[in-house]
Amino acid sequence: MKNDSPILSVKDLKTWFPIRRGILARTVGxxxxxxxxxxxxxxxxxxxxxGESGCxxxxxxxxxxxxxxxxxxxxxxxxxDLAALDRAEVRRLRKRMQIIFQDPLSSxxxxxxxxxxxxxxxxxxxxxxxxxxxxxEELMADVGLDKDAIHSYPHEFSGGQRQRISIARAVSLxxxxxxxxxxxxxxxxSVQAQVMNLLMDLKExxxxxxxxxxxxxxxxxNISDQVAVMYLGKIMEFGDVEAVIGRPLHPYTRALVAxxxxxxxxxxxxxxxxGETPSPADPPSGCPFHTRCPEVMPVCAxxxxxxxxxxxxxxxxxxxxxxx
Amino acid sequence: MNDGTLxxxxxxxxxxxxxxxxxxxxxxxxxxxxxxxxxxxxGESGCxxxxxxxxLLRLIPIPPGRIASGSALFKGEDLxxxxxxxxxxxxxxxxxxxxxxxxxxxxxxxxxxxQMVEALxxxxxxxxxxxxxxxxxxxxxxxxxxAEQRMTAYPFELSGGMQQRVMIAMALMMQPDxxxxxxxxxxxxxxxxxxxxxxxxxxxxxxxxxxxxTHDMGVVWEMCDRILVMYAGRLAEEGxxQAIFSNPLHPYTQGLLRxxxxxxIRRKRLPxxxxxxxxxxxxxxxxxxxxRCPEALxxxxxxxxxxxxxxxxxxxxxxxxxxxxx
Ligand SMILES: Nc1ncnc2c1ncn2[C@@H]1O[C@H](COP(=O)(O)OP(=O)(O)OP(=O)(O)O)[C@@H](O)[C@H]1O
Ligand SMILES: Nc1ncnc2c1ncn2[C@@H]1O[C@H](COP(=O)(O)OP(=O)(O)OP(=O)(O)O)[C@@H](O)[C@H]1O
Ligand SMILES: [Mg+2]
Ligand SMILES: [Mg+2]
Numbered sequence: 001m002k003n004d005s006p007i008l009s010v011k012d013l014k015t016w017f018p019i020r021r022g023i024l025a026r027t028v029g030x031x032x033x034x035x036x037x038x039x040x041x042x043x044x045x046x047x048x049x050x051g052e053s054g055c056x057x058x059x060x061x062x063x064x065x066x067x068x069x070x071x072x073x074x075x076x077x078x079x080x081d082l083a084a085l086d087r088a089e090v091r092r093l094r095k096r097m098q099i100i101f102q103d104p105l106s107s108x109x110x111x112x113x114x115x116x117x118x119x120x121x122x123x124x125x126x127x128x129x130x131x132x133x134x135x136x137e138e139l140m141a142d143v144g145l146d147k148d149a150i151h152s153y154p155h156e157f158s159g160g161q162r163q164r165i166s167i168a169r170a171v172s173l174x175x176x177x178x179x180x181x182x183x184x185x186x187x188x189x190s191v192q193a194q195v196m197n198l199l200m201d202l203k204e205x206x207x208x209x210x211x212x213x214x215x216x217x218x219x220x221x222n223i224s225d226q227v228a229v230m231y232l233g234k235i236m237e238f239g240d241v242e243a244v245i246g247r248p249l250h251p252y253t254r255a256l257v258a259x260x261x262x263x264x265x266x267x268x269x270x271x272x273x274x275g276e277t278p279s280p281a282d283p284p285s286g287c288p289f290h291t292r293c294p295e296v297m298p299v300c301a302x303x304x305x306x307x308x309x310x311x312x313x314x315x316x317x318x319x320x321x322x323x324x
Numbered sequence: 325m326n327d328g329t330l331x332x333x334x335x336x337x338x339x340x341x342x343x344x345x346x347x348x349x350x351x352x353x354x355x356x357x358x359x360x361x362x363x364x365x366x367g368e369s370g371c372x373x374x375x376x377x378x379x380l381l382r383l384i385p386i387p388p389g390r391i392a393s394g395s396a397l398f399k400g401e402d403l404x405x406x407x408x409x410x411x412x413x414x415x416x417x418x419x420x421x422x423x424x425x426x427x428x429x430x431x432x433x434x435x436x437x438x439q440m441v442e443a444l445x446x447x448x449x450x451x452x453x454x455x456x457x458x459x460x461x462x463x464x465x466x467x468x469x470x471a472e473q474r475m476t477a478y479p480f481e482l483s484g485g486m487q488q489r490v491m492i493a494m495a496l497m498m499q500p501d502x503x504x505x506x507x508x509x510x511x512x513x514x515x516x517x518x519x520x521x522x523x524x525x526x527x528x529x530x531x532x533x534x535x536x537x538t539h540d541m542g543v544v545w546e547m548c549d550r551i552l553v554m555y556a557g558r559l560a561e562e563g564x565x566q567a568i569f570s571n572p573l574h575p576y577t578q579g580l581l582r583x584x585x586x587x588x589i590r591r592k593r594l595p596x597x598x599x600x601x602x603x604x605x606x607x608x609x610x611x612x613x614x615x616r617c618p619e620a621l622x623x624x625x626x627x628x629x630x631x632x633x634x635x636x637x638x639x640x641x642x643x644x645x646x647x648x649x650x
Contacts, residue, residue, distance in 0.1 A: 017481070019473070052513045053485025054469065102484045102511065105425040146603040148344060155385075156342065159424045159507065160369025160539070182484065185510045188539030191369045193583040193596035215485070215513035218542075218584075259514040261542035273515045279470030 005079060006040035007177055007209045008064060013037045013073035015056075015063045019281060031281045033059035035233030036073070038307070041177070046203065046210040048224030048241065050217060050256065052277060056233040057213045058102055061179040064211065065097040066090070077177075095125050098170040102181040102213075104162040108154040114140070115150040118168045125173065139168040144194050160187045167195065174206055181213045196223050217260050221245045229253045232280055232288040239313025249315045251295050287318065295319060330502060330533045331357040331380075336394035336404075338372075338379045340604075341387060347604035348392065349375045351557040354631070357502065360531040362524070364544040364565075366580070367554035368601050373537045374424055376554075377504045379404075381415050398502070417447045420495040422505040424537075426487035429494070430479045436463075436490050437475030443494055462493035467519050485511040492520060496527060503527070506537045521547055541584050545569060550637075553577050556601060556612040559631050561645075563638040571650045573640040575617045578648075611642070619644060 015034040018027040033056040041047045049057050062068045064075055066082055075082045077093060085093065101107035108117060115136040122128050122135055129135075137147040143164040154162055163183065170178055180199065184192040200223065202208050214220050220227060220241075227244040229237040229252065237250040248254045255273040275292035278284050284291050290300035299318050307314050308322040338350040350372045357363055365373050378384045380396050380403055396403040398419070406414070415421070423429045431439060440459035441452060450458075456475075463471035466489040479487055488511050495503055503524075509517045524534055524547070538544060544551055544565060551568050553561040553576065561574040572578045579597035599616040608614055611624040621643060629641045634649055 050513070053489070053511065053516045054483040058483060103425060103427060106427045148605075149603065151343070158370040158374060164369075182511060188366065188368045189541060189580055189584045191596075192539070197596060215511065215517075217514070256514065259518060261514070261546050276467060277469045277516075279473070281470055281473065 005043075007043040007078060008041040008211075009076040009079070010037055010039050010064065011074045011076075013060070013063065013075060014071040015059050015068050016071045029281050032233050032283060033280060034063060035280075035283070037230075037233070037235055038073075039228055039235060039238060041209055041211060042225075043176075043209055044203065044207040045225040046212050046223055048220035048227040049211060049213045049230060050215065050220050050227060051230035053215065054277065054280070055230045056280070057230060058181055060230070061099065061181055061211055061213055065099055065177075065179055066093075067099070095121070095173050096176045097178070098173060098175040099179040100163075100166050100170045100181060100183045102185075104159070104166045105154070107166060108162060110154055113151050113153050114165055117154075117165060118150075118172055121169065121173045127173065135172070139172055142171065142198060143168045144191065144198070160191055163187060164191075164195065167198075171202055175208070177209045177211075179211045179213070182215070183212075184219060185214065185216065192219070199223065217245060217256060229256070232278060232283050234288055234316070235307070235314075236289065236317070237313060237315045238307075243311065243313040247311070249310065249313070249320060250289075250317050251293050251319070252289050255294070287316075328358045329356050330359045330399065332395075332397040333357075333380070334395050334397075336376065336379065336396065337392040338375050338384065339390045339392040341390070345605050347607075349389075349557055349604055350379065352393070353554075353557075353559055355552055355559065355562065357533050357535060359533055360528055361549050362528055362534045362536055362547055364548035364551045365535060365537045365554060366539060366541070366544055366551060367560070368580075369539070370601055370604075371554045372557040373554055374506055377421070377506055377535065377537055380504065381419060381421060382411060383421070416443065416495075416500075417498055418500055419502045419504065420498055420500040422492055422495045422503065422508045424506040424510075426484070426491045427479065429491045430487060432479055435476050435478060436482070440490075440494055440497070444497065447498060458497060459493075462497040463490070465496075465523060466490070466493045467516060468493075485513070485516060488512060489516070489520070492523075496523065499527075499530075500532065502533045502535070504535045504537075507539070508536070509538075509543065510540075517543070541569075541581065553580070556607060557604065558612065559639075559641060560613070561638075561640045561642075562631070567638060571648070573634065573638065573645040573648050574613075574642045575619045575644075576613050579616075 013034055014036055016030040016032050019029045021028045037060060051057055059068060063070060118139045119132040119135050136150045140147045145164055167183060184195050187195060212223055224241050227241050228235050231252050237244055237253045248257050278291055286301045286304050290296050297318060305316050305318045307316045310320045310323055334354045336350055336353045337348055339346055339348050367373055375384060379391055391404055437459055441455040444455040444458055460471055468474050468486055468489055492508055509520055548565055551565055552559060555576045561577050572581055582595050583597060597616055610626050611629050614620045614624045623643055629643050631639045631641045633639050634645055
């Protein structure tokens with residue numbers, strides 16, 4: 001029973017940031033970064049999260065592990081509502097949920113060497129089984145870094161090497177769930193392949209679950225079991241990767257898939273979505289995508305479509321009607 | 325042909341002296357950038373791409389870093405020997421840099437509009453109001469939604485991709501002759517990326533030269549007129565994208581192309597290149613790719629291959645390159 005239930009279950013989640021103006025810092029509006037998201041992440045599986053820059057991916061990931069305050073809705077970890085936990089439970093959960101931050105430079109303490117960075121969590125949770133040095137060397141090897149570099153500081157590494165240090169830190173506690181925020185976007189393809197293989201190995205070995213945020217559809221389709229496509233704080237399409245990426249229904253997903261460059265294929269073949277992304281502080285009426293949608297209909301500006309089940313996935317678009 | 329060269333780099337060597345010892349992060353690298361050309365610099369993480377770029381503007385930390393040899397002639401003037409005041413004039417005006425990590429370029433304490441206005445007014449004597457107009461215009465060009473409101477935002481209030489776009493706007497708004505772009509679109513999805521690339525192409529049409537550092541082979545394919553492949557501090561291969569993708573000459577490039585994740589093929593495991601990049605302190609004698617090379621000869625252990633011309637527009641640093649040439 002326990003293994004079938006999702007590790008993380010999100011219902012109608014909203015995370016808004018107040019926009020303040022003037023010397024009194026009055027709130028004049030909200031950036032609706034996450035605006036009514038519902039989804040489940042199954043145990044031992046990877047949910048890929050894709051969408052345009054600024055659509056709310058990072059904010060959603062941060063909210064799931066308690067780094068941003070929830071405005072409304074619920075996040076349940078193994079069926080327990082995060083908002084209802086007491087301090088000790090929160091601390092225990094901290095260990096089981098980790099994040100690999102998007103920007104490794106600002107998330108690594110510049111005054112700590114790598115040995116301290118990657119074993120800090122192990123020490124804090126009294127999980128050291130051998131010397132800190134041995135743990136650190138093992139973690140370095142896991143992410144394909146030279147173990148002799150454990151005494152170096154973050155600024156002494158290249159961008160991609162720093163990214164791997166933050167991956168080592170995140171996996172050190174053997175968590176159950178990791179939010180991976182663009183974990184391979186600054187890595188070249190061969191190291192990227194190594195890191196993705198590593199994440200897949202860890203998942204098999206420890207039954208880890210991931211929320212894998214990336215703007216790169218090729219990466220997401222290779223690593224994910226399921227994919228969620230986000231636009232202006234909302235999920236537009238959600239389901240198995242074969243369905244969502246292989247046979248996309250939503251015009252937005254279709255636009256994303258069509259825009260992926262495939263080396264060797266002539267450049268003009270790609271179709272690029274045009275138009276300005278609306279501001280999340282002032283989202284359009286009706287379907288949030290209607291201002292840029294190539295298949296827009298009159299109804300789209302007036303009525304927001306519901307999430308429906310259609311051809312083996314969930315989709316939010318007036319073009320489709322639910323499976324009967 | 326020669327008057328078309330904007331930057332001529334010869335024998336660039338950059339050394340680091342750290343507690344673990346000294347090593348050359350960049351080792352005798354030579355290449356040219358021509359006017360109005362987009363050149364891609366690709367290679368494995370840690371191979372020296374950023375150090376190459378940063379050292380051109382002498383932005384590497386000295387010490388532990390040191391430019392040990394070489395020259396970089398920019399319109400005839402050696403950047404590696406220019407005075408500090410002169411360099412400050414060049415930076416951001418004639419040559420601008422888009423950094424790999426946005427927060428390395430943006431101040432966390434100042435509103436982004438103010439930062440852009442400051443940068444504009446440092447190089448040009450224009451009224452504040454006019455500078456604000458230019459800044460706002462560029463925020464719109466890089467497609468920041470609600471640009472007017474965002475002028476007063478602090479960097480932490482922006483998403484990762486927005487920070488990156490602000491930095492791109494700052495680099496492009498000065499209309500420089502050369503833009504060094506270090507992984508400029510890593511955090512951007514394909515649609516925003518395509519818009520940024522359209523901006524970059526537009527600049528090229530006005531004869532701006534772009535050195536585009538990236539690990540994304542799709543980007544290289546889309547954007548570049550010429551590709552430089554780097555491995556372990558040295559150049560491995562140079563050529564046009566069409567040629568490199570259809571007929572890579574260096575076994576490292578061959579491996580790189582194989583390990584690309586593709587949308588059209590889903591695989592259980594990606595074929596990564598076996599082994600890992602040797603750390604700069606212990607490069608093997610001979611060819612630095614030898615230990616990972618499926619095609620290595622005895623000779624590769626003894627001699628370090630130099631970049632050699634194979635055709636008019638292809639160079640490679642591999643003893644077997646001629647065999648692979650189709
Ligand atoms: N300040 C420094 N002190 C010591 N070593 C450094 C320093 N900066 C860079 N290095 C080393 O120089 C080498 C080249 O680094 P560089 O940043 O140029 O790599 P890169 O090719 O840009 O990699 P990435 O794709 O990961 O950004 C690396 O081995 C790195 O560890
Ligand atoms: N701390 C904050 N204060 C105010 N606004 C914020 C804050 N963090 C994020 N935002 C806003 O919320 C929206 C969503 O940002 P988020 O970082 O979640 O996007 P993202 O999908 O991760 O984008 P990217 O792909 O560029 O990283 C953006 O409009 C951003 O400016
Ligand atoms: Mg983000
Ligand atoms: Mg770099």
